[in-house]
Amino acid sequence: MLPICNICAKTKTLCASCEKKLKNNEISDLDVKIAEMMYDFGRGEFGFEKAVDVGNFVVILTKKEDIGKIIGPGGENLKKIEESIGKLTKVMGASSxxxxxxxxxxxxxxxxxxxxxxxxxxxxxxxxxxxxxxxxxxxxxxxxxxxxxxxxxxxxxxxxx
Known part of the structure; x- marks a missing residue:
């Protein structure tokens, strides 16, 4: 599951509901950017809960079973994310x-x-x-x-x- 709906991630245009979440600070611009990339990587098959910019790096919070999918073969997806956002990125997973x-x-x-x-x-x-x-x-x-x-x-x- 992504912080934005799959249609928004696919089209890279926010619907009224996702736009409202962004305006209410329930999600961030970083969440939107990474969600769009994740959709491209897996066509909505995997996702993340939240991306948090902590200054010198970004942490992507996800389910344990999605960690490998987010990182991608040989770290390919993670490298693309890091290049796009310009920061080192850590992926952390847990079930709760x-x-x-x-x-x-x-x-x-x-x-x-x-x-x-x-x-x-x-x-x-x-x-x-x-x-x-x-x-x-x-x-x-x-x-x-x-x-x-x-x-x-x-x-x-x-x-x-």
Whole structure:
């Protein structure tokens, strides 16, 4: 499944529904660009949930079974994506948002996760990582926070504790 409908990905023109998702920041221009490329690679047979630009690289979040298809034979698809967006790209897969969080943080250990409900009705996700595992993180805390925030559609606080 792609962040935009297959017709939009195929025609490279957004319908009213996909345009609304873009205007409401449910999807980004990066999601649209990568979705169009993915459709060309697989004719809608595989997709991704979200693409997150974390500054010096982009992370594509997808289902585990689609990782190889996104990368392509010999890394061909991934190279085309990187050339098109001008950044290194990592593809990460999991079957659920929770599993994706653990994948991003592993091999470091998560001590706790909680949801904090604010007075204004918004929810903040708090993730505490074992402070002794800080050197095991595959990326910096800012990048992890940005990816998890995009994935969960919520504010995220990551603490070493």
């Amino acid at each position: 948002a929770e599993e994706m969080i653990y994948t991003l943080i592993s091999p470091a250990n998560i001590v706790s996760t909680s949801e904090l409900y604010r007075a204004d009705g918004t929810v903040m996700r708090k993730i505490t990582i074992n402070k002794n595992d800080a050197d095991k993180l595959k990326m910096d805390i800012y990048s992890i926070k940005k990816i998890v925030s995009n994935l969960m559609h919520a504010d995220v606080e990551i603490i070493l504790g």
